[in-house]
Amino acid sequence: MIEFYQGDMIKITGFKNAFVIVSKNAFIKSTNVFHVCPMLKKYPPGPLHIEVVGKEKTKGIVICEQVKLIDPSVRGCSKIDRLPYDTIMNVSDAVQGIFEI
Numbered sequence: 093m094i095e096f097y098q099g100d101m102i103k104i105t106g107f108k109n110a111f112v113i114v115s116k117n118a119f120i121k122s123t124n125v126f127h128v129c130p131m132l133k134k135y136p137p138g139p140l141h142i143e144v145v146g147k148e149k150t151k152g153i154v155i156c157e158q159v160k161l162i163d164p165s166v167r168g169c170s171k172i173d174r175l176p177y178d179t180i181m182n183v184s185d186a187v188q189g190i191f192e193i
Contacts (some may be wrong), residue, residue, distance in 0.1 A: 094171065096126055096164060099180035101146050105168030109133070112144070112154050112175065114187050125163045129187065130155050140190070142183050146173030154185040 096102070097120065100113045106143040111128035113120070120126045131152035137143045150173035162169065175183070 094169070094175050095166070096120060096122050096169070096171070097174075098126075098184070099175040099177075100171050101131065101150055101173040101175065102128070102169050103172055104128075104162065110150065110152060110172060111160075111162075112183060114156075114159065114183060118141075124165065125161055127159050128162050129183070130158050140186055142179075142186055144175055144183070146175055150171045154186075156183060156192060159187060159190075 096113055097107040098113055098115060098117050102111050102113060104111055112131050113126050114129050128158040130174045131154050133152055135141055137153060142154045142156060144154055145151050
């Protein structure tokens, strides 16, 4: 089985757009599931819509308010790219900011 990590850009069978894994690695390892946010090609950037470029030059806008839980043992998931560390932190901060008062 493929190991997934926070910041991986993935494709999920049945969806045309890519997704970014936003769960912490400890959560993924302990539960074998992870949270993703969709990544769209054309969408206006904003505080919760983060423009990203992967290490292999995959581009898109991560829609941080659309968090979904995925079980990769049930869904067909494949890695397509990976976000640089600073971008992972930007996306993580935006998602976490949704839940803070």
